[in-house]
Amino acid sequence: MSLPHAAKSPPPPDRIQVIVATDCGSTTTKAILIECVDGHYRQTQRGEAPTTVEEPFADVTLGVTNSVTELQELSGRRLIADDGTVIRRTSPTDPDGCDVYISTSSAGGGLQMMVAGVVRQMTAESAKRAALGAGAIVMDTIASNDQRKPYEQIQRIRELRPDMVLLSGGTDGGDQKKVVELAELIAPAKPRPRFGGEYQLPVIFAGNKDAAPAVQRVFGQGFDLSVVPNLRPTLEQENLGPARDRIHDVFLEHVMAHAPGYDKLIAWADAPIMPTPGAVGDILQTIARKRGINAVGVDIGGATTDVFSVFDGAFNRTVSANLGMSYSISNVCAEATMPRILRWVHLPMDERELRNRVKNKMIRPTTIPQTLEALVFEQAVAREALRLSYEQHKAFATTLKGVQQQRTVGDAFSQAAAGATLVDNMKLDLLVASGGVLSHAPRMEQTALMLIDSFEPEGFTELAKDSIFMMPHLGVLASVHPDAAMEVFEKDCLIYLGTCVAPRGQGKAGKPCFAWELRGAVNAKGTMNVGDMQLVPLAHDAQCEMTVTPEKGFDMGAGPGKAVTRTVRGGTVGLILDARGRAIEVPGEEGARRATIQRWLDALSVYE
Amino acid sequence: MPLPSLLAQVAGAENPATFFTPGKGVLAASLFVVAALVIGSILWARSGGRVRIRRIAGLDAVDEAVGRATEMGRPMLFVPGIQDMDNIQTVAGITVLSRVARTAAEYDAEIEVPCTRSLVMTSAREAVHAAYLGAGRSDSYNPDRIYYVSDEQFAYVAYAGGLMVRRKPAACFYFGCFFAESLILAENGNSVGAIQIAGTAETSQLPFFVASCDYTLLGEEFFAASAYLSGEPDQLGTLLAQDIVKAIVWVLAVLLALAATVAALTHSESLSGLVDAVRAAMGGG
Structure with missing residues (x-):
């Protein structure tokens, strides 16, 4: 029984x-x-x-x-x-x-946090990384150098109603004065939590351990303060784990416990309930670790776009709060500008009519395109929203700043600055898409081309989509049964679209770009000219050895002009050969532009 | 003696004084060309012309260095070289000091400037004070942190080294004219774990700075720092004119070298004559 x-x-x-x-x-x-x-x-x-x-x-x-x-x-x-x-x-x-x-x-809006740190580019950025990595939406970042006067900062803190606050600042044994000053800004401002009037706002302190007693004195009564190990014990080291774990605990103990019905849900569940984006990040990290690959995941929604990346084991997540396909579509058009959106469109369109369409989508967010023209336009907007989100992600996912560099005399003319982006499209192995416009595109080829146009993957990159947004479930499953999570992820969660093969570099249109040869499930070879795209059918479960020999000036990862051999995987779309160069250039002249876009769409049978 | 009589006497002398040396006409013309380029470039920049300066990692890293000092709760050390204000490198160093001090004021970080010359100390105090005023933090300005140490090179170095070991600054800046002390200072800074940014036009010291500092401004970059930091059209225009003149000189040098080579190989009298004429016009033997 x-x-x-x-x-x-x-x-x-x-x-x-x-x-x-x-x-x-x-x-x-x-x-x-x-x-x-x-x-x-x-x-x-x-x-x-x-x-x-x-x-x-x-x-x-x-x-x-x-x-x-x-x-x-x-x-x-x-x-x-x-x-x-x-x-x-x-x-x-x-x-x-x-x-x-x-x-x-x-x-109810997920987990919403406010973070604070002494220097915006250092401890405040680490605090933001910890909060985002735990699946939170960061409402604001307070820092002593954020160009705001203290009364403006207090005003802002009072306006926000975060679920919790993460305070960082100072290395261990380092600054205490400014981190205590930050606490003195937050405590009197008394930010009120979203749920429950009697509930004490949780504050997590992850700063200089020597400043903890002073911070405890400042917060005193009225806050639920917890102290965890410093996010930046030294500037050379970032320790996000304890803060992220504490955020999850506080999310369960305080935020969820005060949301309607969550006390029962917590009792039902066999593992801690996780914020949805945190679970997505976890499964992406699990897959990257188990397969030894670098991966990027994107979830484009109506109001926001989340980008997750794992490069060389370093996980980063960003939320582009104003880039989405319904509530935020106007903002995408304003930020990207209409000419940049329309560069992806091959059909004649009236810009005035498009502006009406954008506003309609904003006020009726659940509508879907009814005509081919509307679909083409929506997918053009999606390309720009994804491109902008990825740019923001690249700017955020960087190496640590404020770190001492080691030089030799040979570095005289190449003094690379700290804070370089970790995102390297040439090293990217897997690109996973989710979100309505990508998951529910009528044809898989449309999803694949949207991903390629906006992310511009280089070298060999597998493309996949999470058609029913199963990644959150698998993220939390990974904490209970990692092997089961991996197996379902590979077999049922992801629909592999295929592999994109694209060299880095630019050349004159029509000149040779690379030669390719396939051996295995498909035996074929050919050459690609600059500006061309080609689709080679390769079934979902098929794999081939592929050798790509780029021309001088083009790089497949081994250096300009050097041949690379890799095992490539097929998919519902197949093997996409992209010789458009990086960055992708679209002709400026209207007739040439439309002809070029039409040629690319035809090559992949995107709207047929 | 009245001026007309004086001029008549000079003109009638056996070796009359002259205002112009006829053989230096080309140099005079070059002077006018350079001046015209500078003025033209400044006017162009003032009229909204865009002058692009490539990124200088060392200057971009100033925020990072000051941020490090702020997070670590340690001071910063700024060394404006060991020469007086009559040295252009010291002047350029004080310009950079203004920027560093402004950032320090914004971050509320502590900056210490030991000087080898009293006049440099005064100028540094003025620059730092102005920077703190500009950042709206005049109350945080402390003139006692900008002080004179010694005119003697190694007495100064001994002090600066001791200061680094005692106070362990999180960031060290070396901008100015340096000699033998460069390596001693930079190695000390490196050993205490400071981010170090240096800039000098002393080519003999550059390898030491490059090897032991995080970022180094090399020669011309150091002088371009002022224009880079301020973004003022006058300075940007001057920088642009300098680059144009350098490009012209480079092209001329290559062309003349080729002409001299061809003249030597072909025994062409016309080419030899041209090369000799240019050499003579430029003051060569």
């Missing part, structure tokens, strides 16, 4: 056969069922229901129950007990219930 019960610690991985995972979003609660079938973990069913965190329901578990009920109906396995809780299996042969129930949440 199956009995519902609340478990806090998950069973050991070898006993986990049936997993129910939910992601409580702002509007929809999405549930998936993962089962061990013939020794392999597969995502078998999916259900969704409206999120019920707002009035009149004000109980997030109702939405969870509804979405899991859909799983129950589809699978035939009883998952919901009569009292609405998730049933656990009592034995491996029990036909009802699951072994593990896990959940993520971004309902």
